[in-house]
Every structure is written in structure tokens, then in C-alpha cells.
Amino acid sequence: MEWSACTDEYEKLVFRMSTPRVVIDNAVCSNSTIVKFDSARKHGILLEAVQILSDLNLFIKKAYVSSDGRWFMDVFHVTDQNGNKLTDESVLKYIEQSLSSIHNGKTNHRNGLTALELKGTDRVGLLSEVFAVLAELQCDVVEAKVWTHNGRIASLIYVKDCNTGTSIEDYQKINRLEARLRYVLQGDSDVRSATTSLSDVVIHPERRLHQMMFADRDYQKNPIFEFTSETPLVTVQNWAERGYSVVNVQCKDRVKLLFDVVCNLTDMEYVVFHATINTRIDQAYLEFYIRHKDGTPISSEPERQRVIQCLQAAVERRSCEGVRLELSTEDRQGLLAEVMRTFRENGLNVTRADITTTGDLAANTFYVTDAIGYTADQKIIESVRQKIGLTNLKVKELPFVSHEKADREDQSVGVGGAVLLSLGSLVRRNLYNLGLIKSFS
Secondary structure, three states: OHHHHHHHHHHHHHHHHHOOEEEEEOOOOOOOEEEEEEEEOOOOHHHHHHHHHHHOOOEEEEEEEEEEOOEEEEEEEEEOOOOOOOOOHHHHHHHHHHHHOHHHOOOOOOOOOEEEEEEEEOOOOHHHHHHHHHHHOOEEEEEEEEEEEOOEEEEEEEEEEOOOOOOOOOHHHHHHHHHHHHHHHHOOOOOOOOEEEEOOOOOOHHHHHHHHHHHOOHHHOOOOOOOOOOOOEEEEEEEOOOOEEEEEEEEEOOOOHHHHHHHHHHHOOEEEEEEEEEEEEOEEEEEEEEEEOOOOOOOOHHHHHHHHHHHHHHHHOOOOOOEEEEEEEEOOOOHHHHHHHHHHHOOOEEEEEEEEEEOOEEEEEEEEEOOOOOOOOHHHHHHHHHHHOOOOEEEEOOOOOOEOOOOHHHHOOOOOOOOOOOHHHHHHHHHHHHOOOOOOO
């Protein structure tokens, strides 16, 4: 009996240690919802937490991350895309349940669909050719994500067989599909680097796109289109006394920014021990204290430059270049092929696409520029809308990001500052914002 009681207490202790603690507070802050997340520390857990918030398209206005020994503490100040606090009880419950079960190792497997990974050199009209091949071979596109950066393109496309309504099981058809798509991607000049393959990867699709771009070394390539977006400011300094490398990122704020940066740090095998994220007006300021998984900081100038290049690329891949067009219409076979052909015939280049299908409804988002990367002419956009359907294809303004000016103590961490804050100050700041101490001084 005594042994059984001890076993029960031990199991309760293990459960408490392995189950994250989540607190959602809508009362403390007047203009954002506070999400507190405490958990046993493991590699990648910060990314998992940020991923849950990012999938809801929430703005992370501020965040404080601190690890103490084997324990991890995060605080996120979040709003919806309109800058309002979260009031929908179903959303709040989803966040709490998802963060609480973060150790369960959820995957993103899509049953009944065939996943295709495409990678190659970007060019005007490429997606039109890709979706034309899929339509010709009787493949119905259910979901797809397309990113372009520095002249490269990466895409995850989930399809089903038009005849069976399920994943493609015919190996001859699969081989034919891969060969045709590879030929299209190669074009006249990309015989070596263009790749098409079936994907059995079940991780988050946007994380997979980052991995594909990183493996393709897009961060070393030069852009082929004349985009005008500002290059993110990234600095990396070593704090030798504490054994950290301090990474600062300053750029325009947007949804999923923190996810993109943390995702790349994680996949580059760095561990984030402490972090502070602030936003002011439309700018974001991110500071990370990192080490390698073996506990060492960045050790060479080439590695430092590589981190800078990779984080700049991570931010730029999802930059909203061009006019945002939203297509909402009844789904049908060959719809995407027709839309992409219309774009190509009118000289529009698709820089990013997010394609989803819910039931019989297609809900797709495209970012388009002219053929050389400048803002597309409004007359051409209207002409395209006339051809596709004015009620189906609409021009959507990008949501304006505006964050109220933060308190002075929250603005004290500059990007690329000449003086590194002491670790003690950082930890005290985080504990203060966690509500674990009464004074920051």
C-alpha cells in the first residue's frame, strides 16, 4: 500500500514536470492578451509554442523568453490582425489546449493526399506551367504553398487523383507526374538544381518550406526581380563572459515574423536561452541569446556571417511583395491552371501563393508584381479581375500593423546596440514581466 502511494505521487510529479502550464490573461494589459507558457526545456519547444500562435495569424506585439536550468518560461502579448485583444472563447480554449499538449508531438500528416515538393529557379509564368501539368494529368490541387526568394522557388503541393478522390496510388502516374514537373522546373537553364519529389515529411508545411529554401542556399543567391523591400538589419555579437551569442533583428513587423526567425535558428541547431521581442509602430525588434546545442557560442566570422545571411533570408521569404489578390469561388478541376494562365498572359508574376480548398470552395491568396518585380499596373489588375470574375477575385490591402508606443523600460533593448545588457538584467526583466518578482530595479 505504501509503495503504491509512493508510485502515485511519483507519477503525479512526472506529470506536472512534463505537462506545460498555460495561463491566458485578458485583464492585465489594456491592448493585448497575455499568454504565459511554462514548460520543461527541450530543443525546439519555443518554436512549437510560437507555431501555435502563428497558425492563428496573431500578431505578437511583445514577448519575453527565459530559461532557468531545465525550465522554460515564455510570455507573449498577442492581438488579432486588427490589433484587438482576443475575446473569442473558442480561440482562447484552442490556444490553452494546444500549448498544454505541446509535448504530445503532433504531426501535420494529410491523409488521402499526395504531397509534392518542388524546387528550382523562379521565372515569370512558371506556376502557370506547373498547374497546367497537374490539370492535364488529372490531379486536383487541394492545398499548396508557394514561396519565392532571390530567384528561387519552393512549393509544397497537396493533390488527389481526380478519378478516385484520394491520394495517387498509380506508380506509373506518379513517375510521369514527377518527370513532367521536373522538366517544367528545369526550363532552359536549371537542369542541375531543379527537383521534384513526393514528400513523406509530416512536419509543419511552412517549416518545411524554410528547410527547402535553406537547403537550396537561397540566402547566397542574388534576386532576379527588382523588389524594393528593405533588407532586415541583423547583427550578431558574442558575449564571451556569459558564453552567449547575441542576435538582434530589426525589420518591418508582420504576422508570423517570430515563427520565421525562431524556425531558422532551431533548424540551424541553435538553442534560444533568452529573448526579448518588442514592436513599435510598424517595426519589430527581436533579441536572442543563443548557443549551439553543445553549449558553445558562435565561434568564427564565417559562421557569424552565415547566421546573418540566413536570418535575413528567413524574414524576406515571406515578405509580402506585390499586390495581394484573394480568389474565392467554387472549386473545379483546372481552376488554378486557368487563373495562373490569365496571370501569365497579362504579364503578372506570382511571388507567393497560399492555396486552400474547403469542401467545394477554393480560397486562394496570391501576391503579384509585374514581370520585372515592380508594382503591377492597376489597369492590368482590373483587366485580370474582369476575366476571372470581379466578384471572385478581389484586391485586398495588406493589414496595417500599428503598435502603441511601449513603456520606456520595454524600449531599452536596441538592435545592434553597442552595449550588451547583462544576463542578470535580462533575467530580472523577464521575471518581472512574468509577475514572479515585484521590482525590476
